[in-house]
Amino acid sequence: MKSDGTLHHEVVTSHSVFGAPCWVSLTTRDLRAAEAFYHAVLGWEWASDTKMGDQYRIARVDRVPVAGVSEVDFAAKTAVAWTPYFAVSSADETVSRSQERGGTTAVGPISLPPGRAALLADRDGAVFGIWEGELVAGWEAWRRAAPAFIRLHTRDAFDAAMFYGEVLGWASKASGCCEVHYEENEVVLRSEGDIVARIHSGAVEAAPDPTIRPHWQIHFAVSDVEACARAARAHGGTAHQQGVGSTEAVLIDPDGAHFTVTSKADV
Secondary structure, three states: OOOOOOOOOOOOEOOOOOOOEEEEEEEEOOHHHHHHHHHHHHOOEEEEOOOOOOOEEEEEEOOEEEEEEEEOOHHHOOOOEEEEEEEOOOHHHHHHHHHHOOOEEEEEEEEEOOEEEEEEEOOOOOEEEEEEEEOOOOHHHHHHHOOOEEEEEOOOHHHHHHHHHHHHOOOOOOOOOOEEEEEOOEEEEEEOOEEEEEEEOOOOOOOOOOOOOOEEEEEEEEOOHHHHHHHHHHOOOEEEEOOOOOOEEEEEOOOOOEEEEEEHHHO
């Protein structure tokens, strides 16, 4: 621990864990309301980030940074949503590969010391971010305290896996890259053996579903799903559960951002 009371972590960059999810960030129209909601539901503590300005906060669990929240201008019509960020060795090269394969670029790459970021969408419209540079928290520390995993809901899991594999360098021969598997009707991404992302579009025999709006869903691991659902409802959000005792619930914060809480016992 440092003299100022913060935890020391080894500097880890996106070059060493490229292709894997490395951060999640929320855009909201009311920063204070978001802080209160996520503190009540997930127990997060908050800290300012002077590098990112007054409208950005870092959520912490046991002093480990786990997520970012930024306030956006209501008039700008920016989507209120949770977005996953993937580690890349070069933001410029990743953006180029995405565009070559039918993806679109919403923002960037832009410099955000200590790194560079871009906000992209795959060819089916699912939004994701990329990050090049020093990770906000040490890789192992973030993995222990961060979301259980992220899941892409899309129309064609195999087409999506091809896109992300080519753009983010999955299943390449490079040391430390992510492995891609097919398990229980989902494409599964593993980093150092751990499941860090899933891509889902239904049974392998099923045709692509045109009614699905492709999107990434963040799954946070929690000790008590029921308690999180009750807290969400009590603080202006909503909760959708499959039944009493369910090990998973989809929550919606007061501003409309969706996320999932999953029982740690199932992770």
